[in-house]
Amino acid sequence: MGKALTFLGIESSCDDTAAAVVRLAPDGSGAILSSVVEGQAALHAPFGGVVPEIAARAHAEKLDHAIEAALSAALVTLSDLDGIAVTAGPGLIGGILSGLMLAKGLCAATGLPMVGVNHLAGHALTPRLTDGIGFPYLMLLVSGGHCQFLMVRGPEEFHRLGSTIDDAPGEAFDKVAKLMGLPQPGGPAVEAEAAAGDPLRFRLPRPLLDRPGCDLSFSGLKTAVLRARDEVVAAKGGLTVQDRRDLCAGFQAAVADVLAEKTGRALALCPVPVIAVAGGVAANGMIRARLEAVARAAGVQFLAPPLKLCTDNAAMIAWAGIERFRLGHCDGPELAARSRWPLDATAVPLIGSGKRGAKA
Ligand code: KG4
Ligand code: ZN
Numbered sequence: 001m002g003k004a005l006t007f008l009g010i011e012s013s014c015d016d017t018a019a020a021v022v023r024l025a026p027d028g029s030g031a032i033l034s035s036v037v038e039g040q041a042a043l044h045a046p047f048g049g050v051v052p053e054i055a056a057r058a059h060a061e062k063l064d065h066a067i068e069a070a071l072s073a074a075l076v077t078l079s080d081l082d083g084i085a086v087t088a089g090p091g092l093i094g095g096i097l098s099g100l101m102l103a104k105g106l107c108a109a110t111g112l113p114m115v116g117v118n119h120l121a122g123h124a125l126t127p128r129l130t131d132g133i134g135f136p137y138l139m140l141l142v143s144g145g146h147c148q149f150l151m152v153r154g155p156e157e158f159h160r161l162g163s164t165i166d167d168a169p170g171e172a173f174d175k176v177a178k179l180m181g182l183p184q185p186g187g188p189a190v191e192a193e194a195a196a197g198d199p200l201r202f203r204l205p206r207p208l209l210d211r212p213g214c215d216l217s218f219s220g221l222k223t224a225v226l227r228a229r230d231e232v233v234a235a236k237g238g239l240t241v242q243d244r245r246d247l248c249a250g251f252q253a254a255v256a257d258v259l260a261e262k263t264g265r266a267l268a269l270c271p272v273p274v275i276a277v278a279g280g281v282a283a284n285g286m287i288r289a290r291l292e293a294v295a296r297a298a299g300v301q302f303l304a305p306p307l308k309l310c311t312d313n314a315a316m317i318a319w320a321g322i323e324r325f326r327l328g329h330c331d332g333p334e335l336a337a338r339s340r341w342p343l344d345a346t347a348v349p350l351i352g353s354g355k356r357g358a359k360a
Pocket of ligand 1: 014142143144145146169170171173174185186187188191279280281282283284285310311312
């Protein structure tokens with residue numbers, strides 16, 4: 001039996017300002033005492049994407065409030081904490097700095113230890129918080145900014161099996177939604193259209209399936225959707241409701257096919273008892289069902305944490321901080337913010353993968 005630990009987590013690496021309090025019980029299980037996420041979607045909506053300067057300023061304005069709300073919802077004060085975990089990268093540097101400077105100030109004032117956390121490690125370690133699973137396991141991160149297969153062997157031991165070489169899948173969903181005149185974020189809108197569409201009408205590519213390995217690519221698929229749309233528009237003078245549904249269904253089926261095939265390959269490369277997913281794209285019913293089927297066929301348990309813990313949040317940062325702290329790690333005031341920070345330092349860097357800076 002270990003010691004109980006209570007950590008405040010702070011997350012500000014993209015467009016969610018988040019704070020949470022997480023407690024590790026002596027038996028090793030974790031409990032989320034509070035998790036506050038203040039999104040910035042309305043601030044960025046007029047620009048059609050996340051504007052880094054606006055995000056950084058919004059984090060600086062909202063963080064105090066999010067932290068106070070998280071402490072009060074958890075019924076704790078700063079003096080009840082054993083440490084503060086903060087995202088130190090990767091992501092948009094202005095936002096990361098807002099959170100990091102605040103954490104440094106709080107730790108200097110209270111004497112609490114500070115633990116810098118890699119945002120991707122936060123996602124990757126979430127199934128240990130939600131389901132108490134042991135190492136090793138396979139993690140598929142699929143969101144608007146991330147896309148990678150990770151073999152997780154320990155709180156700081158990650159092996160990247162594959163990654164997108166261009167866009168992240170959520171980014172592709174968002175771009176396809178834009179092409180169809182659908183609202184942002186595009187994933188849920190495209191999924192809703194696809195439900196009434198024919199996935200076989202448009203012949204869309206399955207990028208990189210012809211190459212060995214687990215790397216992925218979504219940029220060409222998005223361009224193929226653009227071409228197919230333009231052909232219909234040129235022939236008919238516009239898109240009917242059914243054209244739009246069929247294009248969305250074809251695109252979603254292509255993403256699902258690629259993710260399912262590459263997941264099968266990752267499981268074949270790394271026989272593990274569990275595969276977990278994280279990221280907003282894991283909310284997609286068809287994609288989730290396909291991944292679950294691949295896991296079942298391989299005799300592997302499939303885990304998808306509740307959606308609010310799949311997407312960006314600070315509970316995962318607090319938990320990853322606790323995991324690092326238990327290994328004896330603690331950071332000083334010199335801790336730097338990093339826009340890029342690969343989890344697997346030995347993996348070949350993939351420049352330009354994903355839109356939001358959190359690429360590694
Ligand atoms: O993890 P997340 O909330 O934020 C980051 O990107 O870090 O993921 C958001 C992404 C967006 O690109 C959104 O379009 C996508 O996840 N998404 C979906 C669905 N719900 C959200 N993609 C496909 N199907 C969905 N149902
Ligand atoms: Zn994230």
